[in-house]
Amino acid sequence: MDGHDYGILSEGNLSTSIWYLPCCINFLLMCARFGMFILCMHTIAGEVIDWNTSISRGTEPNEFTFATVLTSCIGPNGINLGRQVHSFIIKTSFESHVYVGSSLLDMYAKAGRIHEARGVFECLPERDVVLCTAIISGYAQLGLDEEALALFRRLQMEGMSSNYVTYASLLTALSGLAALDHGKQVHNHVIRSQLPSYVVLQNSLIDMYSKCGSLTYSRRIFDSMPERTVISWNAVLVAYSKHGKGNEVVELFELMREENEVQPDNITILAVLSGCSHGGLEEKGLEIFYEMETGRFGVEPEIEHYGCVVDLLGRAGRVSEALDFTKKMPFEPTAAIWGSLLGACRVHLNVEIGDSVGRRLLELEPDNAGNYVILSNLYAYAGRWEAVRALRELMKEKAVIKEPGRSWIELDQILHTFHASDRSHPRREEVSAKVMELSVEFKEAGYVPDLSCVLYDVDEEQKEKILLGHSEKLALAFGLIATPKGVPLRVIKNLRICVDCHNFAKFVSKLKGREVSLRDKNRFHQIVGGICSCGEYW
DNA sequence: TTAGGGTTAG
Structure with missing residues (x-):
């Protein structure tokens, strides 16, 4: 297939039938899988039209053509096509052009192909602040926080200039590492550089302080913001939620609704529900979920919201109710939902439900060692040593490898x-x-x-x-x-x-x-x- | 003229 494409492109003559056939097969497969016929057809049409337009005008593809086509390949579904375009570009003189390079980098980073993105980055003859930020944030978004930090340091040594987006991306990595001292250093630097108050950067600071365990600082940033977006509210709600401060979560949510400056979104409700769960406010959480179902918040309940309810009920010891809830909800329960139910069974020593939930979970996620541990805990507490042994055998049979702690x-x-x-x-x-x-x-x-x-x-x-x-x-x-x-x-x-x-x-x-x-x-x-x-x- | 980066959840 690759051979066809290069041939066609190098001759500057896009034969629709040959170009279309392999793509159509690919895309039909994809469409069938995702049930997104219409959307995909539009996507492929857009790409082909881009090529057609350029070539039918009688022009050879140049750096701008490549940049435009690569941009249309952004996203996980376009990556295969994007790779083919990349292979073609390598054979031209446009590979090191900054427009082409930045489009390639962006395409790979957005598809989570960070190694490829890094490869492109390292080959670029010149890099500006946007390119440096793109690659750093690529690492941070994949949770490769140490790599993001290491690269930031290297680029800084090489004289990279940073702006508020760079700092926001760096703070994401520092949040993941819970590197409070580093985070404070960035904050100090931001203050010293007298950057204007960028909401995005402030949001990152809220998140960084909360994930580093400093709820007070997190709140202080939130309170001092002259302007807030829904993300600012979400970040501080999540902060209280993760710290188990249920009452504060509910109070803030009420304040948010009173002020009515920004509308809650699905993440807001998720933060509030999980805050109620972590904070032991079962009734309040259920009340908010039912209110959500009436459409009062303008947010449709999604599977994660149902998952929070399972968690709320499970925590309260209402394990069979939680199980009924999973059966009646309009979504197929995910492994995460079975996992939360199993956790509830462990805490409340419900071996009967735990047994069946655990089996279901092991079918869905046979490679997740954590599930075996919780189920084994439950069996052990119930004195069912035979079951513990059988579980161990199953683990050996499936060759489950535990993610290193x-x-x-x-x-x-x-x-x-x-x-x-x-x-x-x-x-x-x-x-x-x-x-x-x-x-x-x-x-x-x-x-x-x-x-x-x-x-x-x-x-x-x-x-x-x-x-x-x-x-x-x-x-x-x-x-x-x-x-x-x-x-x-x-x-x-x-x-x-x-x-x-x-x-x-x-x-x-x-x-x-x-x-x-x-x-x-x-x-x-x-x-x-x-x-x-x-x-x-x- | 034409390219590209960001914050919350999972």
């Missing part, structure tokens, strides 16, 4: 990362010894290791050893060693925190007199004096 803690602008049973940190011996010491101390105060968090078929002693090697324990122990007494510990985990580590962190807060702020994949756990803001439900 990783936790980190920031000290003086350095992110110290720990992997499970880490041997790489320079102070590893000291850290391991500290975890052992803490374990002995905590056991005397009532800490009992929760061995059901280990899925390997090893003896109890081994299981305990594995548990003590969990990355969040290493990061906490390192924090205790490396910071003065009384300083709060902020630990970030890439996955959901396990029950045993949650318990361990509570002992750290209680016996070591430290506030522990633990950010996991879903939310913050603010632990003070042995009590966690999550209310044991997550």
Whole structure:
């Protein structure tokens, strides 16, 4: 197929039938898959017309033609065509033209093909602030935060100029890393450079502070904004939601509706519902969902909103009601919804429903190790050791590989990362010894290791050893060693925190007199004096 | 004349 295309293009004669045939097959397949006949037909028509127009005017394709065609290939569906165009461009002299390069980069970045985007970026003879920002934000949007930060630093050393969009993109990466010190530095820089107040940048700051655990600063930015968009409101609502501050979420939402300057969108309602769930406001959350169904907020309920309701009911222990709800809702439940239901079964020890939900979930997501862990927890609490063993066998059979757990803690602008049973940190011996010491101390105060968090078929002693090697324990122990007494510990985990580590962190807060702020994949756990803001439900 | 970057959720 590639051969046809180059041939046609190089002759400057776009034979409609040959060009169309392979494309039509491709697009019909795509259309059938997505049920978007009309839209796709328009898209392909647009691309072909672009080529046709250029060539029928009797002009050879030039840098502007390529840039225009590449722009029409933006999005996941256009990437194959875009690649073919790229292959063709390589054979011309236009590859390094800044217009062509920037269109290529944008096309790849928007399709999530960051390596290809980077390849184009590195080959460009000149790069301006927009190109640098595009590639940095490409990394940040894919959650490749370390790469985004590293590239920003390199480009800055090379003399890149930055503007408010660059900072907004960088802040996204710093939010992901929960790199508060770095984030503050960017904020200071923004203040010093006396940039005008850009809403986008302020929104990023709200988000950065909240994801770095600093709710106060987050709110302060929000309060100081002369102008706000729905994203500003959403960012601050999400901030309170993730910190489990349900009342604040509801109050702010009411204020938003009173002020009536911006209309809520689907994310607003999602933030409010999940805020009610994380904050333990079941009734309020349900009330808001039913109000949403009447159309009062002008937002149609989507599957994620239904998911929040499942979470609300599950949290309240209304597990069978939650199950009924999933059966009656107008969407097919997703793995995330079954997962939230399974979590509810674990917390409320509903083995019967948990069993069937768990099986359903394992069918849908056989490769997600986290599901096995929660189901195993549930079986273990119910004393169903046979079922635990069977689960372990199933995992082995399916060759499930657990995404490596990783936790980190920031000290003086350095992110110290720990992997499970880490041997790489320079102070590893000291850290391991500290975890052992803490374990002995905590056991005397009532800490009992929760061995059901280990899925390997090893003896109890081994299981305990594995548990003590969990990355969040290493990061906490390192924090205790490396910071003065009384300083709060902020630990970030890439996955959901396990029950045993949650318990361990509570002992750290209680016996070591430290506030522990633990950010996991879903939310913050603010632990003070042995009590966690999550209310044991997550 | 003609290109391109951004913030919230998932």
